[in-house]
Amino acid sequence: MSNIIRIGTRKSALALIQTHLIADGLKRAWPDIEVELVTKETLGDKILDKPLQEFGGKGVFVSEFEQAMKEGAIDLAVHSAKDLPMELGEGLVIAAVSGRGDPRDVLVTMKGSPKDREHIVIGTSSPRRQLEAVEYRGQLWPGxxxxxxxxxxxxVHTRLRKLEEGLYDGIILAAAGLERxxxxxxxxxxxxxxxxxxxxPAGGQGIMAVEAREGSDAARLCQAIDSREGRLCLTLERMVLKLLDAGCHEPIGIYSNIMDGKMEVWGISRPDRVTRRISLEGAVTEKELEALALQAGRGLM
Incomplete structure (x- = not known):
């Protein structure tokens, strides 16, 4: 096999940082390999004046890389796990999952801006964040x-610039991205x-996922950087989202955490204009994971 691994990534500063983190992990595990980054501008990067749900959903950040892998132009692609569609392209797998960064959302406001306004405008196109911002208005913006x-x-930088221009009182971003x-x-x-x-949070928030052709040499190399805990959490969260047939159109949050040998799960959804929440706990085994996902999915339907 070639000792050059070609990794596909979007061109944004955050995407490049995340890809370098994965590339550094691979080089530590396999010192003899060389890594080449291949950047692409996806449909989701080009169309910024419409919500994702109006022109293709989560796949708009992924499909170009999947096609490039199928054609052999790249060996791997690094994604924010929350951007992955429920169904990967044929013959492709999640070859590695990172440990989870900070899973939280963050309300960002301008330093010193007045916090006593009666009417607040929050910048976000996420149906989940929109639901939770309104649902928990008193905690998000007391008064x-x-x-x-x-x-x-x-x-991220574009969104912050729009906040600086005064288009919003605050915007909601992922803590992991801000930290990176x-x-x-x-x-x-x-x-x-x-x-x-x-x-x-969104399912997979704070986690990076590496996509590869199933059975490829590059996929096998990725086993060395796969986080067991990150994969367990992502697997459960994606199971729940799949049960709910969730894309980017639905206001659904799902978050799991392993604590003291137990899997803890929280979720929120709003089917039929009724907000539903779940909080569950189960054992960290493959069988229990499936049962927990099924219970969570039913509770959020």
Missing amino acids: AASLTCATLRGN LDLLGNPSYDFKYLDPTVFI
């Missing part, structure tokens, strides 16, 4: 009499961390 959400797309971009210490902003057992 606000009303809160609405407005469309916000683009990479080294933005959490930026003195221009105030950061309010949201409890992931209340303001429940």
